[in-house]
Amino acid sequence: MNYLSVLDQKKPMPVTFMKNLQFSKLIKADGSLREFNFRKHRDPNGSILFSVDVSDPRNNRIVFKMRQDDSSWKIEQTPLPEWVITNEHVLHQMIEEELKNAS
16 A cells, blocks of 8 residues: 555544633642642543642642532542542532633
């Protein structure tokens, strides 16, 4: 097979664009304000999810994903510190607020 003939077929490659969405929010968790950083992206199946990261009291980064389950955003990974899990509803509100503002 001639490699040039394969290149000459010029089939259009499907390209999809997703608006880049990144934001940070200060949320009171475990008795102190913490900066949660959010980044929207797609998984290999095309589902939208958010990567979230935050520092713990020792300045280690905690990174986890949130996926929309029915009408709310849920944390995917466990185990996580209790102060992250108990603020899942607040994280959900922050994502929804930012998605409305981005539209």
